[in-house]
Amino acid sequence: MLDLYHHGSSVCAAKVRFALAEKQVQVDNAHYIDILKGEQFTEDYRKINPKAVVPSLVHDGLIINESTVICEYLDEVFPGPSLKPEGAYEKTLMRIWTKAVDEQLHPACGELTFVCCHRFIVQRLGKEKMQEFLSSTPDQSVTSKWKERKKQIVLMGFDAPGIEDTIRLYDGYLSKMEETLKNHTWLAGETFSLADIGLTPYVNRLDMLNMSGMWENGRLPHVADWFSRIKQRPDFKAAFLDWCPADLTEDLATFGVQTWPDVKRIIGMA
Structure with missing residues (x-):
């Protein structure tokens, strides 16, 4: 089961x-x-x-x-196609990517998502329900400081201390992907692996926020090509798009467009 x-x-x-x-x-x-x-x-x-x-x-x-x-x-x-490369070195490269996701990119995504979208959704709960939501986060969650950090971002938005560093870190990982993909078909070599599965949600989050300008129009062409190939995989839509409720998909797109000018400014595109 x-x-x-x-x-x-x-x-x-x-x-x-x-x-x-x-x-x-x-x-x-x-x-x-x-x-x-x-x-x-x-x-x-x-x-x-x-x-x-x-x-x-x-x-x-x-x-x-x-x-x-x-x-x-x-x-x-489980049986089925292996999600790890065959070579030991390639497996190491895969785990370096997944380790980076856990240690840096995922916490950064939490902050970016809240500052660009979810803070507006939480604020719609009303003052009392919003405070209840924020206080319910356990002390140990996304990070050991996520409870207070989430509250800070919801209340302060782009004025929250360090939020610009977070967004530049996120953009920096796109640049690291670009450098890797100049020499390899996939992130851990020539084999699709858990490295690609691990990074896909973080690129897709930006895409759903209408922030694909971070790699499109020649800015990061190898990332653009990689993500295009990812989206062509048979199960991409079912895994990433179909489960997201229509109202939430709309919120991500709407608030993403609203906050994109701030993100552009922070990463030096404006």
């Missing part, structure tokens, strides 16, 4: 959905956790994931958390 707890706009949940699809593994039960309404904070869900984040995978009663770990688990446990 395979149960997946996930959300439509969660980059980590999308990564796991992509890995499941590429491995051709079917989920028996998909439990939708609306993280923008605070459903991840319920007592029942926190028994599965104490950090109150998605995704979580339950396989025959075994709980597996952390999306990178879940993807590795899926590749090891």
Whole structure:
């Protein structure tokens, strides 16, 4: 029995959905956790994931958390196409990318997503519900300081200290991808792997925010080519777009357009 707890706009949940699809593994039960309404904070869900984040995978009663770990688990446990390169060095390159995602790019994505979109959604809850939402985040979540950082970004927006550094870090990873893809078809060599699965949600997040200008129009042509090939994979749409509710997809696009001038300015495009 395979149960997946996930959300439509969660980059980590999308990564796991992509890995499941590429491995051709079917989920028996998909439990939708609306993280923008605070459903991840319920007592029942926190028994599965104490950090109150998605995704979580339950396989025959075994709980597996952390999306990178879940993807590795899926590749090891289930048959189907391998998601790791054959060579030891290429496997190392793959893990360097997935490690970078966990340590730097994912926390940066949380900040970018909230400053560019989700703060507006949370503010729509009203003052009382917004404060309840912000106070419900556990002390140890996306990062050890995410509870206070999220509150800071929701209340201060682009005036939050360090937010410009975060956005430049994000843009810097696109540049690192560009340098790698000048010499290789995929991020860990010539084989599509967990490195590509791991980075896809973070590029797609920008795309859904209407911020593809960060790589289009000749700015980062190899990233543009890579993402075009990613989007042509048979399971991309189902893993990334179909699960995102229409109203949330619209919010990402609308608020992304609204905040794109600030992002352009920060990364030196304006």
